Amino acid sequence: MSITVTLIIQGLAFLAVAWLVMKFGWPMILGAIEERQKKIADGLAAAEKGQQDLAEATTRAEAIVREARDRARQIEDQASKRANDAIDAARQTAQSEGARIVDAAREEAVTETHRARDALRREYGALVVAGAAQLLEREVDAKAHAQLIDKLAAEIARG
Amino acid sequence: MAAEGESGGMTGYIKHHLEHLTVSVGEGPFWTLNIDSIFFKLGLAALFLGVFLRVARRSTSGVPGKLQCAIEMMVEGIDGIVKETFPAKTKFIAPLAITIFCLVFLMNFMDMIPVDLLPASAHAMGVPYLRVVPTADLSTTLGMAICVFILIQYYAIKHKGVAKFVGEMFTAPFHAHGVVGTILLAPANLLLRLIEELVRPVSLSLRLFGNLYAGELIFILIACMTLGGSLMSGMTWAMMPMQWIAGFIWTAFHILVITLQAFIFMMLTVVYLSMAVQEH
Numbered sequence: 442m443s444i445t446v447t448l449i450i451q452g453l454a455f456l457a458v459a460w461l462v463m464k465f466g467w468p469m470i471l472g473a474i475e476e477r478q479k480k481i482a483d484g485l486a487a488a489e490k491g492q493q494d495l496a497e498a499t500t501r502a503e504a505i506v507r508e509a510r511d512r513a514r515q516i517e518d519q520a521s522k523r524a525n526d527a528i529d530a531a532r533q534t535a536q537s538e539g540a541r542i543v544d545a546a547r548e549e550a551v552t553e554t555h556r557a558r559d560a561l562r563r564e565y566g567a568l569v570v571a572g573a574a575q576l577l578e579r580e581v582d583a584k585a586h587a588q589l590i591d592k593l594a595a596e597i598a599r600g
Numbered sequence: 601m602a603a604e605g606e607s608g609g610m611t612g613y614i615k616h617h618l619e620h621l622t623v624s625v626g627e628g629p630f631w632t633l634n635i636d637s638i639f640f641k642l643g644l645a646a647l648f649l650g651v652f653l654r655v656a657r658r659s660t661s662g663v664p665g666k667l668q669c670a671i672e673m674m675v676e677g678i679d680g681i682v683k684e685t686f687p688a689k690t691k692f693i694a695p696l697a698i699t700i701f702c703l704v705f706l707m708n709f710m711d712m713i714p715v716d717l718l719p720a721s722a723h724a725m726g727v728p729y730l731r732v733v734p735t736a737d738l739s740t741t742l743g744m745a746i747c748v749f750i751l752i753q754y755y756a757i758k759h760k761g762v763a764k765f766v767g768e769m770f771t772a773p774f775h776a777h778g779v780v781g782t783i784l785l786a787p788a789n790l791l792l793r794l795i796e797e798l799v800r801p802v803s804l805s806l807r808l809f810g811n812l813y814a815g816e817l818i819f820i821l822i823a824c825m826t827l828g829g830s831l832m833s834g835m836t837w838a839m840m841p842m843q844w845i846a847g848f849i850w851t852a853f854h855i856l857v858i859t860l861q862a863f864i865f866m867m868l869t870v871v872y873l874s875m876a877v878q879e880h
Contacts, residue, residue, distance in 0.1 A: 447634040448743030458645045463695035469656040476661035
């Protein structure tokens, strides 16, 4: 239990270990710790920034969607308006066309009626003259009575 | 209980356990080397360096392994203590502190190994004496304490300069006004300063040595409870459970002691060093 020269060796060994730890151990471990702390801090900051960006992007996306929806509704309105207009125009055209066709048909029918009536009258006049000639039992001199017959025929045609 | 017997019962057993394995390197009792203390201290230092430097070399700032985590916890804790206590910036104090703590703890931990296991094994291999706890050897603790003492003086001179260092030896702790008073108080100041400085390595080394020496001695005494007892004797059978319980209690208590002593040695070193760089 006496003090011996051992203490010099023990002391030097102790200092040598401490020196080795300072040189090759301590800075690496503390460096790793500090680097990790920095990484974590950076990561947290980045996460926060990402969250902020996400929120911003969400609001922007919402605005874009809203705008697009408005625009779509506008386009839809415009389209339906135009369609209605087109339908109206078509209806009008069709109506006027129909009316025109009906008028033309009616006019033609009237003309046709007149023509038929004229023909009938003429035929009727001739028949009347023929009948009268037969009643008179003599041949009506066409030349002598042509004036009369024409007058008669005109009267029939007029009536 | 293999190493006892031949040289006289309990006293011989205890004496044998307290004998170092020595090699004489010169004239007189001082010039002997305690081979066992040196061997175990260097072995434990190699173990500590092996683990610590390996982890340091492979340390990653990414996801750390469990061992790296454990060592980082210790490093961060000791770094915090040193930063709190030591006023100046330093590269050496924190590694010194962790070296003291780990090395002293490992050396103290040799006390946890059953007291006869290693000496008896060594005896079987032809080694006559073996003490396995280097901190229960005053040479080890005093060697470390003297290193701490030298470091204290080195840091004091480095931070204050030689003039101020010498000046403080004569003018603190008693301050006087005027030249005559200063000269009158100088011897007292120097004396107090010398006592103050010299008492530190002594108390530092004796505290650790005393705790561990006493602890080892109590383990030896517990081992003595059934020393030389015959299996035919009823006393042996009565003592066996007692010995087991006593051994258990003392081991459990000693876990606290060895950790605490390692911490105290480290803490006091840091405190002494920070006192050395502060002005009086």
